[in-house]
Amino acid sequence: MTGKLTRSLIRAMNAVDNQDKIPIIVKYREGPVTPRAFVAGARPRYHFGFFRGAAWDARPEEIAHLAAAPEVERIWLDLPVHTWMDNAVSRTRAAQVWSLGITGQGVRIAIIDTGIDADHPDFAGRIAAGINLRGGSYADDSGHGTHVAGVAAGSGAASGGRYRGVAPAASLYIAKALDANGSGMMSDVMAGIEWAVAQRVHVIGLSLGTEGPADGSDALSQTCDMAVQLGVVVCTAAGNAGPRASSIGAPGVARRVITVGASSDDDKVLDFSGRGPTQDKRPKPDICFPGENIISCRARGKSVGRPIDNYYTEMSGTSMATPQAVGAAALILQRNPGLKPDQVKEVLKRTAVNIGAGPNAQGSGRADVFQAVQSHVWPTLSEEPEPLPPGTEPSSARGGCGQVLVSMFNFRRKNE
Amino acid sequence: MGDRTDPELLERLRRFPQQHVALIVTVDGDPHLYERAVQALGLTVRRTFGLTHQMAVEGAAHDFEALGRESWVVKMEEDKPVRAMG
Numbered sequence: 152m153t154g155k156l157t158r159s160l161i162r163a164m165n166a167v168d169n170q171d172k173i174p175i176i177v178k179y180r181e182g183p184v185t186p187r188a189f190v191a192g193a194r195p196r197y198h199f200g201f202f203r204g205a206a207w208d209a210r211p212e213e214i215a216h217l218a219a220a221p222e223v224e225r226i227w228l229d230l231p232v233h234t235w236m237d238n239a240v241s242r243t244r245a246a247q248v249w250s251l252g253i254t255g256q257g258v259r260i261a262i263i264d265t266g267i268d269a270d271h272p273d274f275a276g277r278i279a280a281g282i283n284l285r286g287g288s289y290a291d292d293s294g295h296g297t298h299v300a301g302v303a304a305g306s307g308a309a310s311g312g313r314y315r316g317v318a319p320a321a322s323l324y325i326a327k328a329l330d331a332n333g334s335g336m337m338s339d340v341m342a343g344i345e346w347a348v349a350q351r352v353h354v355i356g357l358s359l360g361t362e363g364p365a366d367g368s369d370a371l372s373q374t375c376d377m378a379v380q381l382g383v384v385v386c387t388a389a390g391n392a393g394p395r396a397s398s399i400g401a402p403g404v405a406r407r408v409i410t411v412g413a414s415s416d417d418d419k420v421l422d423f424s425g426r427g428p429t430q431d432k433r434p435k436p437d438i439c440f441p442g443e444n445i446i447s448c449r450a451r452g453k454s455v456g457r458p459i460d461n462y463y464t465e466m467s468g469t470s471m472a473t474p475q476a477v478g479a480a481a482l483i484l485q486r487n488p489g490l491k492p493d494q495v496k497e498v499l500k501r502t503a504v505n506i507g508a509g510p511n512a513q514g515s516g517r518a519d520v521f522q523a524v525q526s527h528v529w530p531t532l533s534e535e536p537e538p539l540p541p542g543t544e545p546s547s548a549r550g551g552c553g554q555v556l557v558s559m560f561n562f563r564r565k566n567e
Numbered sequence: 568m569g570d571r572t573d574p575e576l577l578e579r580l581r582r583f584p585q586q587h588v589a590l591i592v593t594v595d596g597d598p599h600l601y602e603r604a605v606q607a608l609g610l611t612v613r614r615t616f617g618l619t620h621q622m623a624v625e626g627a628a629h630d631f632e633a634l635g636r637e638s639w640v641v642k643m644e645e646d647k648p649v650r651a652m653g
Contacts, residue, residue: 265651295651333651338591338614338623340649345618361647370591370621370644377618388652401647456653470653 155218157227164211172208177217178225179203188220239441242416243475244521245317248482253524255318255481260304261347261355262474263340264296266327268450271297271462273305273316274323281325282346284339292331294453298466299358300325301448303474304481309462314446317478317520318485324350329359337361337371337401344374348381353484356477357387357408358470361400366430372405379407384484384492386411386476388469389425389436396511399425399435409480409496410435413442413472414517420508424469427511434510437496438503439517440479442472479520486524499523571642572635584629589613589646591621595639598622608633 156164163173179188181203189195190213195205209217217223240246248254259279266289269278281289291297300316304323307315326343329335340359347355355378365372375385385408392398393412403410403425412424421443427435449456449464456466480495490498502523503516571593580588594601598615602622605612610626623646624634635643 293651295653298653329649329651333653335649336589336623336646337649338589338616338646341591341616341619341621341623342614345616348618358653359649359651361649369647370593370616370619371647371649374616374619381618391652401649466653468653470651473652 155223155225156214157225160214160226164214167211169211172210173214174206174208175214176206176227177204177223179205179222180224182222184222185220188217188222190217239445239475240315240317242441243479243518245475245479245482247521248524249319251486251524253482253485255304255321255478255485258318258321258354258481258484259324259350259352260318260321260477260481261324261326261343261350261352262296262300262303262477263326263328263343263347263355263357264299264359265293265329265331265333266291266296267300267323267325268297268448270451271301271448272308273301273314273448273462275306275308277304277306277321277323279322279324280350281327282343283327284342284346285327285330289325289327291327291450291453293329293333294450294455294464295333295358295470296325296327296329297450297453298447298456298464299356299470299474302445302471303356303477305448314448314463316447317475318481321478321481324352333359335359337369340402341371341374344378348378348383352383354384354386354477354480356474357385357402358468358473360388360390360403363390363392363400363404363425364397364430365399365401365404367401367404367406367433369401371401375402375405376407379492382492384409384480384495386473386480388473389413391423391425391468393424393426394422394512396426397428397430399427399429404429404433404435406433407493407496409476409499410437410514411469411473411476412436412439412512412514413467413469414439414506414513415443416441418504418506418517420506420512421467424472424512435514437514438476438499439506439513440472440475441517442469443467445471447471476518479518479523482520482524498526502526573644576643576645577632577635580628580632580635584627584632586628587625588628588631589623589625590631590643591646592624592634592640593619593621593642595641596620601639604637605634610634
């Protein structure tokens with residue numbers, strides 16, 4: 152029997168009382184599985200399709216009983232008891248998506264933030280381009296941008312894969328718009344968005360914002376909506392000024408972006424997570440991802456957050472939730488390359504888990520990335536873009552993604 | 568005539584004419600066409616945005632008052648600070 156149990160599981164069984172439950176993963180052999188191979192009276196947390204098994208919470212005696220069943224091939228200890236990046240990935244089931252061979256390969260992600268530590272092992276070979284909107288290098292003087300990029304697309308190389316980002320094979324485009332204190336101006340971020348659109352990225356992450364309240368008519372929100380209209384998924388933070396109502400600023404209030412709130416490990420909306428409605432009474436955020444005690448890449452020499460070791464640090468905030476949405480969008484787009492941004496937003500919202508906090512705290516709920524990636528997207532959305540707020544209609548000179556990009560770059564060439 | 572500019576902003580520009588401000592200016596058409604006109608008013612164009620027909624402009628408040636009276640100015644708004652949410 153003990154041959155079926157991993158050493159870490161045996162240690163855990165010896166460390167707890169007989170009444171304590173331990174999270175386990177059970178692998179079954181081929182062939183029929185009888186009830187003796189289940190935890191009596193309990194429901195599994197997950198059934199795995201590609202891996203013939205299930206995740207249970209079981210007492211030591213129940214684990215021993217399972218191990219005695221001939222249908223059971225192996226039993227592992229499931230999650231560690233602390234909250235790590237790997238826990239956040241597990242909570243949203245992003246890790247299960249990887250088992251489908253979907254890791255963000257071929258998808259281009261832009262992170263507009265404080266820059267990046269380009270020498271971090273978790274980004275090796277995948278930073279396709281970078282820019283400092285204020286001039287100079289896009290090296291991270293803060294540490295915030297490196298952490299955010301790691302949450303979205305870190306490979307986990309420096310941790311043996313433990314602290315892997317949501318889309319660990321995506322390409323990264325880095326726009327440094329914020330300084331060492333994490334501060335900048337709307338216009339710098341707008342320039343970063345235009346740069347990212349010109350790079351033809353698929354997804355933009357904005358773990359930043361102004362103070363609320365706001366109504367989406369500001370220039371930064373308008374720029375985000377324009378990027379979405381041009382075919383780019385834009386994920387923005389709900390901000391950390393919650394739980395005050397209408398605490399979300401720009402660009403979180405933009406109409407067409409995916410505004411991301413932060414949830415806890417036990418599926419509660421975190422107090423600090425920005426709340427809706429917007430100043431013009433629209434519900435926001437759109438969705439929640441885990442945002443507490445998230446471990447991700449640490450910029451060399453920087454001590455932002457709570458450093459774990461030389462390569463990783465732990466941070467909390469809607470900044471940490473937002474890049475999970477970025478990575479999730481990348482996984483969805485790899486699986487469904489033809490989806491428009493509004494469809495990516497719709498499938499994330501439709502498959503989210505209701506955590507009972509109301510639309511102006513949770514949006515549609517806490518994301519279920521596995522369900523979103525697997526979900527069949529029906530062409531129910533109108534082909535017409537959502538109208539911009541009154542008084543901000545695009546001029547007649549604009550004619551869609553290709554035409555606008557061509558006109559922008561043709562004009563620039565005239566003036567060189 | 569900048570009639571979509573927040574009246575409170577216009578009032579602040581009038582009350583503190585010497586204050587250095589940073590605004591985002593939406594114009595009617597390609598912003599590059601208006602760069603010289605903006606500079607002629609004594610203002611500095613930091614950036615132009617082709618996607619949204621806007622410019623990031625800095626300068627003295629009283630110079631922005633003059634800019635706001637131009638027929639091709641659709642709106643002026645503060646270039647607000649942003650910060651990271653981590």
